[in-house]
Amino acid sequence: MSERDKAQPETTQDSRRSEQPVPEEATTSPAGGGEAPIPADKGGTPDAEGTPKTGGAPEAKAEGKTTARARAAAAARARAAAQGGAKTAKAEAAPEEPSPMQPVLDHIVHVITRELGDGVIEEAYINRLAKHVPTLVVKNERWHETARLLRDHPELAFDYLSVLVGIDHETHLEVYYHFDSYQKGHRLAVRVKADREQATVPSVTDIWPGADWPEREAYDLVGIRFAGHPNLKRILLPDDWVGHPLRKDYQPLDEGV
Amino acid sequence: MAVRTEELLLNVGPQHPSTHGVFRLVVKLDGEIITDAQPVIGYLHRGTEKLAEDLTYTQIIPYTDRMDYLSAMTNNYVLCHAVETMMGIEVPERAEYLRVIVMELNRIASHLLWFGTYLLDLGAMSPFLYAMEEREKILDLFNELCGARITFNYMRVGGVKWDAPDGWIDKVRDFIPYMREQLDGYHKLVTGNEIFLRRLKGVGKYDAQTAIAYGLSGVNLRCTGVRRDVRKDEPYSIYDRFEFDVPVATEGDCYARYLLRMEEIRQSLRILEQAVAQFPKEGAVMAKVPRVIRPPAGETYVRIEAPRGELGCYIHSKGKDKPYRLKFRRPSFHNLQILPKLLIGENMANLVAILGGIDIVLGEVDC
Numbered sequence: 277m278s279e280r281d282k283a284q285p286e287t288t289q290d291s292r293r294s295e296q297p298v299p300e301e302a303t304t305s306p307a308g309g310g311e312a313p314i315p316a317d318k319g320g321t322p323d324a325e326g327t328p329k330t331g332g333a334p335e336a337k338a339e340g341k342t343t344a345r346a347r348a349a350a351a352a353r354a355r356a357a358a359q360g361g362a363k364t365a366k367a368e369a370a371p372e373e374p375s376p377m378q379p380v381l382d383h384i385v386h387v388i389t390r391e392l393g394d395g396v397i398e399e400a401y402i403n404r405l406a407k408h409v410p411t412l413v414v415k416n417e418r419w420h421e422t423a424r425l426l427r428d429h430p431e432l433a434f435d436y437l438s439v440l441v442g443i444d445h446e447t448h449l450e451v452y453y454h455f456d457s458y459q460k461g462h463r464l465a466v467r468v469k470a471d472r473e474q475a476t477v478p479s480v481t482d483i484w485p486g487a488d489w490p491e492r493e494a495y496d497l498v499g500i501r502f503a504g505h506p507n508l509k510r511i512l513l514p515d516d517w518v519g520h521p522l523r524k525d526y527q528p529l530d531e532g533v
Numbered sequence: 534m535a536v537r538t539e540e541l542l543l544n545v546g547p548q549h550p551s552t553h554g555v556f557r558l559v560v561k562l563d564g565e566i567i568t569d570a571q572p573v574i575g576y577l578h579r580g581t582e583k584l585a586e587d588l589t590y591t592q593i594i595p596y597t598d599r600m601d602y603l604s605a606m607t608n609n610y611v612l613c614h615a616v617e618t619m620m621g622i623e624v625p626e627r628a629e630y631l632r633v634i635v636m637e638l639n640r641i642a643s644h645l646l647w648f649g650t651y652l653l654d655l656g657a658m659s660p661f662l663y664a665m666e667e668r669e670k671i672l673d674l675f676n677e678l679c680g681a682r683i684t685f686n687y688m689r690v691g692g693v694k695w696d697a698p699d700g701w702i703d704k705v706r707d708f709i710p711y712m713r714e715q716l717d718g719y720h721k722l723v724t725g726n727e728i729f730l731r732r733l734k735g736v737g738k739y740d741a742q743t744a745i746a747y748g749l750s751g752v753n754l755r756c757t758g759v760r761r762d763v764r765k766d767e768p769y770s771i772y773d774r775f776e777f778d779v780p781v782a783t784e785g786d787c788y789a790r791y792l793l794r795m796e797e798i799r800q801s802l803r804i805l806e807q808a809v810a811q812f813p814k815e816g817a818v819m820a821k822v823p824r825v826i827r828p829p830a831g832e833t834y835v836r837i838e839a840p841r842g843e844l845g846c847y848i849h850s851k852g853k854d855k856p857y858r859l860k861f862r863r864p865s866f867h868n869l870q871i872l873p874k875l876l877i878g879e880n881m882a883n884l885v886a887i888l889g890g891i892d893i894v895l896g897e898v899d900c
Contacts, residue, residue, distance in 0.1 A: 405619050406833040407767075435745050439834060439862040441847050452847065454834050458745060458759060461766075465834065486748025489870045497582070512575040512899060521583050522858075 375402040380462050381410035387431050388412075388422060396422055403465060409454070411465040419468045420478035420504075426455065426464070427483050433459045437484040442494030444523045449475045449500055470500060479505040497522040538564060543881075547576050551654050551885045554895025558872075558888075562881060570876040572869065577899035585859040590616050590690055590826045593859065598684035600863060601897040603646055606632075606639040607839040609688035611861070614769060615835045615846040616690045619828035627816035628692035629771045634705060634808050635678070635687060636770075637801040641712065642671040643840035644794045644801075647892050651791070652723060654889045655732050660723055667715050670708060677701060690826050692819035706809045709802050716798055724792075733788035737875050737887035740785055747874075748867045751842025752797070753891060756782045756789040763838040774811070775804045787890035794892075797840075825854050841865050841892055863900055865893040 375381075385400050399413035414422050426434045434455035441452040453466040470477050479502035480487045491502045492511040499520030502508055510517060518529040540561055547557040555576035561569035581600065585593045590612070597608035610632060617624060624632075649664030672682040679687040679695055687694055723729055741757040754761055762779040764772040780796040782789035830852040836845040845862030868891050875887050 403832065405829065405831040407618060407835065409834070437748050438836065438843065439845050439847060439860070441858070441860045443849060443858045452832070452834075454845070454847075458761065484748065485746050486867060486870060489866060493866075510575075512578040514575070521580060 375404065375408045377402050377408040377410050384410060384412070384432060384464060387429060388425060391425055391429065392418065392421060406465065409463050409465045411467065413467045413469070416468055416470055416477060420480070423478075423480045423483050426466075431460075433457045434464055435459065437480075437486050437490075440487060440490035440494060442498030442500045442522065444472075444498055446472075446524050448472055449498060451477050451494060451500060453480075475499060476501045476503050478503050479508075481505055496520070499523055540568070545884070547573070551888065552895075553650065553889070553893060554898075556893070556895050556898070558884075560876070560881070560884070565881045567876045567879050567881060567884065570873045572872055574869070574895070574898050577895050579900070581900050582859055582861070585856055587855065589854050590828075590856070593856075594688065595684065595686045597861075598686055599896055600861060600900055601839060601841065601844075601865065601894045602683055603894055604639045604643040604840045605683065605685050606635045606687060607837060607844055608861075609685065610636060610770075611835065611837050611839075611844050611846045613688045613690050614837060615833055615848050616826060616828055618835050619831065619833045619848065619850060620690075620822075620826070622691050622820050622822055624692055624770075624820050625817045626771075627696070627813045628818040628820070630808055630812050631693050631697060631818060632688060633770055633772065633775075634702075634805060634812075635675070635685075635693075637804050637808070638671050638674060638705070640801045640840045641798050642668045644798050645671075647794060647840075648719065648791075651889045651892075652729075654885045655729065657723070657726075657729070660719065663715070663719070663722070667712060670711075674701070674704060674708070677704075689819065691822035692817070696818045702809055702812055705805065709806050709809070712802055713799070716795065716802075719795065724795075730788065732883075732886055733791060733890075734786060735784075736787045736879075736883050737790075737890050738784070738786040739871065739875065743871070743874075744785070747871045749842070749871060750864050750867065751838070751840070751892075752790050752793045753842060753868050753871075755779065756793055757785040758783040763836050763843055767836065769835070769837055772804075775807045777801075777803050787886055790890050790892075827852055827854050836862065839864055841894065841897070842868060861900060863897040865891075865895075865897040866900070869893050869898055 381400055381402060385397060388396055396415055396418045397412055398415055401411055403409050403411045426432050434457045436456040436458055438454040438456055439452075443450045443452060449470045449472055451468045451470070453468075455464045455466065457463075468477050475498075477500055479491055481491060481502075482504065488505075488507070489511060491505055492508060494500050495502060495505075495508055496510040496512050496517075497520055509515065513521075519526050521528075540563060543560045543562055545558040545560055546552045547555045552558070557573040557576070559571040559573065560567055579599070581596050584596060588596070594609055594612060597612050598605040600608050616622075645664045645668040649661035649668075652660040652664075675685060675687075676682050677698060678701060679685045681687075739757065741754075741759050744754045744757045744759065750761070758781055760779055760781050763769070764777075765779055777800045780793050780800065782793055828848065828850040830850055832847065832849045834845060834847045836843050838844070842864030843862065844864055847858070847860040847862070848856050849858040851857045872888065872891065876884060879887065
């Protein structure tokens, strides 16, 4: 109780700070918003700076699609990673000012590197599309110890798991977590990648008991195995269901055909 | 001579009035004491997230109505809010006010239905009739606004679909004092009732640490003393313009949850009062948005405070008009997880009180 009361003013202040720049950025720089849809509306011409938004000419589907996707993803990542760095293509727009959440991210990265050494965090950036949430890409093999540190370290104290999303990226699978620290009042998103054929991610049910059903859901619908989960069974679909529907290559099994 | 006893396996549901939907619970009993409880969900799974991959963002909105069908307005909002956050769309004032008004009305309607059915679960018939009457008045308001009572499909990316008809705001204004009076009546009718108190006080108790660890949200979290409300902590829409309190209790039992929900109705009325007073006389209800909505490539996750807790929406976009991956964080799904822990060791007669106290909507649990 008292702990929570102390944390309270900090919480509101912190979240206010993180909220503030969102509309500002949205109005001043078209980078986050309007840019993508407008040129694409005019019929899929690649826009001025050559951002590969659309796959160009309607060519052979499969290959064109995947490379366009990969390139779009790479572009998004590069955009997010280059916080503060001027974007050459968008010279007329003001260079993105550093995110107000940058110090929080730096601190989290610092604590993790100090406690667990290098080679844990593959990538760290501010996700401006998600209200400036600090985001980490954590190595699959090191995820469980990192998760424990995230909850137990007094400077991190991420005690609340808000969401767990399983995603099929076609090249690999991914789990997206969103954590809150009710004590410290900050947020963190974590992405953990897994191989598509042997999709295994360490379970965090022993750290956040609330991860139990979300992990079962991700197993059920996306087919990610959570190593160490006490009861990894299907939860929404029947036990005898074949396949994982949210995989991009899912084919429904119809016994009548 | 000892009485010979044996374990009894009891199946509750999937179709049972007290489960508020299609929810099955397999309970093991030792006499009257529950020794194990296994929830079985998925009966209402419609694959909303899978369907969404083949739908444009506007086409997904009616599907969100059908998740938490007692509070479709908040579901509409969370999707629109996620897309607007990605695209940086600024929503016109008048639309924001309309959104807040309908979301708070919906919160009241949802809590009213909970109040009525919960009392019905506990064996009291008449509060249900009162609550439904008041709820009907809200649904009439919605009906006038958007032509639907439950599944509104009211919001759009960038605003709302229909402006308020003439005189609608006045009707909302008139509803506020009426509802306050009714709420006082509920307290007189129910709150001090001896049977009611005995059924709820100290039942289904847990502490703040457990609540946070299990990912509970909404009233289920606030009843343990954690002052967490997304409307305050991460203000969205125009909630930072209104004065309202976040009611908190420390007991963590069913009775605390009951009192909090009743108090939240009062706080929603406070917000409504201010929103109606500040409501802009005129203005657009839709922002200028591209004809085809294509959020930029990347991902977002936003949350809002729904009647049942933290409602989130995750979108992974590839810059197309359809989401690559859409995921809803449904508060009922997360809240329901704690049920076995609460039931084990409890008397069988408390099962209905504890399950009802969590306030689940199965359409949302199964999605």
